[in-house]
Amino acid sequence: MNGKKSVYFNKYCKEKNYSYLCFDFRGHGKSSGNFTDYGIGDWYEDLNNLIKFLKISNPILIGSSMGGWVAMLFSLKNPNKIKKLIGIAPAPDFTVDLLWKELTDKNKKCIKSNKIVRKKVSNDFYYEYSLNLFSNSRKYLIRKINKIFKGETIFFHGGNDHTIPYNYNDKFLKKKNFPLLLNITIKGADHSMSDNYSLKTITKFI
Numbered sequence: 001m002n003g004k005k006s007v008y009f010n011k012y013c014k015e016k017n018y019s020y021l022c023f024d025f026r027g028h029g030k031s032s033g034n035f036t037d038y039g040i041g042d043w044y045e046d047l048n049n050l051i052k053f054l055k056i057s058n059p060i061l062i063g064s065s066m067g068g069w070v071a072m073l074f075s076l077k078n079p080n081k082i083k084k085l086i087g088i089a090p091a092p093d094f095t096v097d098l099l100w101k102e103l104t105d106k107n108k109k110c111i112k113s114n115k116i117v118r119k120k121v122s123n124d125f126y127y128e129y130s131l132n133l134f135s136n137s138r139k140y141l142i143r144k145i146n147k148i149f150k151g152e153t154i155f156f157h158g159g160n161d162h163t164i165p166y167n168y169n170d171k172f173l174k175k176k177n178f179p180l181l182l183n184i185t186i187k188g189a190d191h192s193m194s195d196n197y198s199l200k201t202i203t204k205f206i
Contacts, residue, residue: 004194039136064088075149087155089164092142153178158189
């Protein structure tokens with residue numbers, strides 16, 4: 001919730017007098033719980049329950065990276081409840097299409113034994129992968145969903161993204177899930193897409 005993207009969109013929406021809501025999934029940011037205890041199914045429930053509880057109708061749904069997967073999932077499962085879908089370096093099915101393929105046999109064995117695998121990203125940050133992430137997400141793969149979201153859909157990718165390849169979601173240009181898909185690549189942007197040019201470009205589509 002305190003990330004640069006969230007703060008930027010909050011300020012933008014206030015200036016435009018748009019209602020704005022941002023939240024952290026369980027195990028993320030200010031929310032309680034440990035990341036390793038959950039998977040896509042849990043985070044989908046977080047979004048679904050929040051929209052129901054607050055009686056939010058016809059929102060523009062924005063999801064970044066893993067949150068993009070959740071946003072895509074919600075849009076396909078609830079196609080009449082969303083006005084527009086915006087994905088920022090969305091990572092649908094990354095557990096099987098990217099992450100599992102990148103893990104070593106040793107790490108895969110550890111995860112299957114219900115142990116935590118840590119992957120260092122920088123000197124002060126690392127990812128933790130658990131069996132929950134893979135097992136809980138298996139039933140929510142976008143590739144297994146044949147439903148259609150007919151609303152406007154925009155996916156943004158960074159040309160310098162080393163986490164989710166900029167062409168990762170090109171497959172949806174041929175699939176029928178998102179017939180009104182606009183796939184945009186911003187040259188030089190990284191996975192966070194938190195640079196000013198990327199943020200200004202994204203807000204043009206809100």
